[in-house]
Amino acid sequence: MFNRIASKSFISTTSDLARNAGCRHLASTKTLEETLREVIPPKQEQLKKLKAEHAQTVVGDVKVENIIGGMRGLKAMLWEASVLDPIEGIRFHGLSIPECREVLPPAPGGKEMTPESMLWLLMTGKVPTPQQSKQFSEELAEKGEVPSFVEKLIDSLPKTLHPMTQLSVGVAALNHDSAFQAAYERGTKKTEYWTHTLEDCINLVAKLPALAARIYRNVFHPDRPLVPIDKNLDLTGNYSNMLGFGNNESMTEYLRLYIALHGDHEGGNASAHTSHLVGSTLADPYLAYSAALNALAGPLHGLANQEVLRWQIAMQKEIGNTITHDNIREYLWRTLKSGQVVPGYGHGVLRNPDPRFVALQDFCKTRPDLQASPTIQLVQQTAEVAPEVLKEHGKTKNPYPNVDAASGCVLYHYGLTEFKYYTVIFGVSRALGAVTQLVWARALGLPIERPKSYSMDALEKLIKS
Numbered sequence: 001m002f003n004r005i006a007s008k009s010f011i012s013t014t015s016d017l018a019r020n021a022g023c024r025h026l027a028s029t030k031t032l033e034e035t036l037r038e039v040i041p042p043k044q045e046q047l048k049k050l051k052a053e054h055a056q057t058v059v060g061d062v063k064v065e066n067i068i069g070g071m072r073g074l075k076a077m078l079w080e081a082s083v084l085d086p087i088e089g090i091r092f093h094g095l096s097i098p099e100c101r102e103v104l105p106p107a108p109g110g111k112e113m114t115p116e117s118m119l120w121l122l123m124t125g126k127v128p129t130p131q132q133s134k135q136f137s138e139e140l141a142e143k144g145e146v147p148s149f150v151e152k153l154i155d156s157l158p159k160t161l162h163p164m165t166q167l168s169v170g171v172a173a174l175n176h177d178s179a180f181q182a183a184y185e186r187g188t189k190k191t192e193y194w195t196h197t198l199e200d201c202i203n204l205v206a207k208l209p210a211l212a213a214r215i216y217r218n219v220f221h222p223d224r225p226l227v228p229i230d231k232n233l234d235l236t237g238n239y240s241n242m243l244g245f246g247n248n249e250s251m252t253e254y255l256r257l258y259i260a261l262h263g264d265h266e267g268g269n270a271s272a273h274t275s276h277l278v279g280s281t282l283a284d285p286y287l288a289y290s291a292a293l294n295a296l297a298g299p300l301h302g303l304a305n306q307e308v309l310r311w312q313i314a315m316q317k318e319i320g321n322t323i324t325h326d327n328i329r330e331y332l333w334r335t336l337k338s339g340q341v342v343p344g345y346g347h348g349v350l351r352n353p354d355p356r357f358v359a360l361q362d363f364c365k366t367r368p369d370l371q372a373s374p375t376i377q378l379v380q381q382t383a384e385v386a387p388e389v390l391k392e393h394g395k396t397k398n399p400y401p402n403v404d405a406a407s408g409c410v411l412y413h414y415g416l417t418e419f420k421y422y423t424v425i426f427g428v429s430r431a432l433g434a435v436t437q438l439v440w441a442r443a444l445g446l447p448i449e450r451p452k453s454y455s456m457d458a459l460e461k462l463i464k465s
Helices: 002-009 014-022 030-056 064-068 097-104 115-125 130-142 148-156 163-177 180-186 189-221 234-242 251-261 269-280 285-296 304-319 325-337 355-365 374-393 406-411 419-443 456-464
Strands: 082-085 089-092
Touching: 002 148, 014 180, 030 115, 030 189, 030 325, 030 419, 064 456, 082 406, 089 115, 089 163, 097 251, 097 355, 115 130, 115 234, 115 251, 115 419, 130 189, 130 234, 148 163, 163 189, 163 285, 163 419, 180 189, 180 251, 189 234, 189 285, 189 355, 234 251, 234 269, 251 355, 251 406, 269 419, 304 325, 304 374, 304 419, 325 374, 355 374, 355 406, 374 406, 406 419
Parallel strands: none
Antiparallel strands: 082 089
């Protein structure tokens, strides 16, 4: 069912795909900054025109339910890199996930798009050439080492401190070397804010794998030596290697897909919005993304995939390896009747199967070892049964699986079984979209965020008036 939906909703024709990709290619000699210097001026003009001609145009209304319901659905942010449609799912500068997997360059010898090629697309709206992607990987490897004072700081933290807290502390500490902060203190021109922000953002993305891998080693494998960054590997190749999975190419390929898919999901989610909000104060990217990581650590946001896996393992333990639709259905109803939700199903925006879930399932179908895994089989069969049960239950607007329904089980299968660490990988991923927005917010001169708030008494008075 999901493949059929995906083929109708997400996959363009071959000619459309070629045309979309072709119009986004640039000469392989241009760097990321050079490409941005070409694409920023037209966007600045587009924003200037929107302000001049449509500043007072109404694009929606505000209901009481928006104010007291977490601003859900409120059209109130400018976010260039991606747009999330309830039916189609996420598109990155117009490209669907299947299209991105088709046109974004993989690592040498790999098949899946790399996070750095996704970051290039998010930043520029262009599909990088393989040479551009390779050169970008080399730049990130060159900048990937974490300063010694940050290493000592992370090593000094108690091993019982949650890995996400440690990651937030480490990212905030990188602010010590912020190019933007130094330039701002020197009195740099506003028109150049974005260049210094870009420098910080590239350094942040480059250092996240080594920082995250150090936390993994310290907390879960303190006796394991940390391997150095290999300048010949891409970002994820190094991350996988430093985590101890460098000899498992399937795990490395999965991490490439996982990080690229989780890189951006529009601007309204809690971590992306937090990064933009803090960045709007002209805080440097390290401080802005450190705050975003604290949002991501919340149970209602980034912790979802580990909760899904715990639930799946509990179900597998109860029903055993004889997996049938009937015993899955019975377990689903027991979960719902106990007052719990079925984790991994539903989404704040989507009203169809999450195309990220579909992509991860497609990955699993290409690997016999994953297809033979009882855990993976349970995920696949649950996705076939759960929508019908949730529709019958009648309390969810979207009964279909989201990305969390599948993301953790592959990590678990390949031996990364430490649930508390899963959100750290999400944190490494989500930086791609956050740093893109930080650069563009400075390039477009977006103002500090300052929405209006109301007390309940003031709101009732407003309603009466």
